[in-house]
Amino acid sequence: MPFAVYLLGLAVFAQGTSEFMLSGLIPGIARDLRVSIPAAGLLTSAFAVGMVVGAPLMAVLSLRWSRRFALLAFLVTFLVVHVVGALTTSYAVLLGTRVIAALANAGFLAVAMATAVALAPSDAKGRATSVLLGGVTIACVAGVPGGALLGEMWGWRSAFWAVAVALLPAVVAVLRSVPAGAPAPAGTRARGELRALRRPRLLVLLLLAALVNGGTFCTFTYLAPLLTGDTGIGSSWMPLMLALFGLGSFAGVSVSGRVADRRPIRLLVICGPALAAGWALFALTAGAPVPAVVLVFVQGTLSFAVGSTLISQVLYAATGAPTLAGGFATAALNVGATLGPWLGGLTIGAGLGLRSPLWVSALLVAAALVTAAVAHALGRPPSEKSVEKDQPAEAQ
Template identity: 50%
Template sequence: MPPLVFLLATAVFAQGTSEFLLAGLLNDIAADLDTTVPAAGMLTSAFAVGMIVGAPSMAVASRRLPPRLALTAFLAAFIAMHVIGAATTSYVVLFVSRIVAAFANAGFLAVTLATVAALVTPDRISRAVAMILAGTTLALVLGVPAGTLVGTLLDWRAALWAIVLLSVPALIAVAIAAPDRRTRRADTSLTAECAALQNRSLIRVLVLCALINGATFCSFTYLAPVVTDRADLHPASIPLVLALFGAGALCGVWSAGRYGDRYASRITAIGGPALLGGWCCFALLAQFPTVVLLLAFVQGGLSFALGSILVSQVMRTAVDAPTMSGSFATASLNIGAAAGPALGGWAYGSTLGSVGPLAVSAALVSVALILPRS
């Protein structure tokens, strides 16, 4: 695997940490900026929306630029927005900085996926994509808890400064090591790329990405109340369950990278029904602590393995859209990441209570399994 892939994964780790970091620091932000907790919560929503809109728009804006220039510019803008956010005393300025940072993040990830797809041979795309997505997975498992701890011990601004410190070495590495020339495939016209993106098989895979990722984050967001309310475990068990989910996710991404290039069809054919069965069992048996511990690991693994395989399929299917395919994959993942928790919140507030998000995850995977193939 080219060393650049590891460098890009490091930058994706920092950006993924930033995406979810402020969710654990809402009370401190609200008190410091003299606003409400719900208003502070909108900072995370703004970032998600910025990722969805920013992925295709930034891909269009940067498609004629050499990868080194585009990646460096996006990462520099991302860092600058965190400096501004950490220094400001205005909620409005912080809100705007989060949106701009999300656009930069989305552009960076879209160009990254297109770049790694061009760097490796077709039989290694799954492995390269898995390495990039491992950065996002590690952000959830390690980055967000560590950043939240820094913000709790110091203040929320220190957490943003930590993102800056983590991103600067990645910026230097990208500025030195990223390709400084576009590939020949990148000369494809935007009209031709848009036409290629209308492929029905590709659209199906993009919808699957959104559904599977939506199911993942729907339940992941509400695992804490499942642990305490349904399984009746002590609140101290919450980090353990989240860690098990994260460990499973890492195993899933590794498995997708290791076997996805050879056995993609087999993994999706078996993994999809297994994921559905897992969410159903989770919802029905969440009152049993052993089941919660086991399925947290299993569902994390299946969810991220399938998600990684699907992103690889996007890159393979959209071979005639080399600069735009990564942006559409990024947007679809973030549509799921934004819609899943919203649907989970609605279900949690219903009569289903804490098992509601688990049931919604099962429903989303069910829809994915019955989508027509043509």
């Protein structure tokens, strides 16, 4: 795998840290800027909405640029708005920086996916995807707890400064490592790429990715109250529990990177039902600490193994739209990351208890399995047949 792909993963780590760290900084921001906790919470929602809307829009915009210029433009924009966010005393300005940061992050991910796939061997798109998504999982393991620690020690602004500083080596790395003459390939104008994205098989894959990611973030969002409430684990253990989920996520993308290029359907057929069953088992055993701790790691592993494999299959299936495929894949993941927590919150608000998000996660993954089965029955399965021209035959 080219070293430049790992450098792109470093940038994804820094941006992922920014996306997730707000959960631990909300009280400090609300207190410092003299706004309510719900108002401060809108900073997270603004970022999520910006990611969903921005991914396809920024991908279309980037088609006019070389990939190196696009990556640098998005990275520098992301860095600058974090400096502004660290300096501002205005809630409105901070809210605006989160929207702009989300747009830049969405654009960077879309172009980074296309660049990583272009730099990697033609039969290693799954490995390239796993490296980028690995940056997100490492952000969960180290970046988010680190941001919370900085917020406790030196205030929430220090976490914004840390993200800006972490992006500096990524900017230099892109400048030095991504080929200068790497414009979007001939014929990849927006209209042509959009035509390539209308294949039913590809749309099914995007829907599956959204549903699976919805299940993942539905539980992840409410994991701390579940474990401290129903399971009875002390709040002091929550950073470790969140890190354990992140370690499982990293294990999942690592497994996907090794398997998704050669045996993607086998991985999905085995891990998909196991993921749905795991969420249901978690709901049934959440009152006991030992199975809960084990399932935090296992479900993190299965969630990201399945999700990463689906994204790699999107990229295999959309060779005619490499940049917009990355944009729509990013949007699908963020639709899931927005929908899942919303549904989980509805069930908790309805009085169904802290375990109810686990059942929502199980139902979302079950819906993905049913969707895949229906697509297969209709003769349009999200299968290896859609990418057999782009990857080697499965080893026997």
